[in-house]
Amino acid sequence: xxxxxxxxxxxxxxxxxxxxxxxxxxxxxxxxxxxxxxxxxxxxxxxxxxxxxxxxxxxxxxxxxxxxxxx
Numbered sequence: 001x002x003x004x005x006x007x008x009x010x011x012x013x014x015x016x017x018x019x020x021x022x023x024x025x026x027x028x029x030x031x032x033x034x035x036x037x038x039x040x041x042x043x044x045x046x047x048x049x050x051x052x053x054x055x056x057x058x059x060x061x062x063x064x065x066x067x068x069x070x071x
Contacts, residue, residue: 014067023063030056 002010033053036045 019063019067022066023060026056026058026060026063028056029059032056 030053033049033051033056036049036052039045039049
């Protein structure tokens with residue numbers, strides 16, 4: 001079991017503002033990818049929007065896993 005001091009340090013590390021900034025950036029990039037999907041009906045824009053959405057998803061997941069993995 002973790003001691004209360006270790007849990008407190010883990011909570012403080014998980015609540016760092018850098019994690020939440022990275023999560024916000026990932027979500028905003030993902031939303032841009034979703035909106036680009038419906039902007040114009042073109043194959044190149046559809047492919048570009050999927051790439052942007054994938055990048056946003058990867059950044060957001062990376063931020064969540066950083067929050068969960070802090071000790």
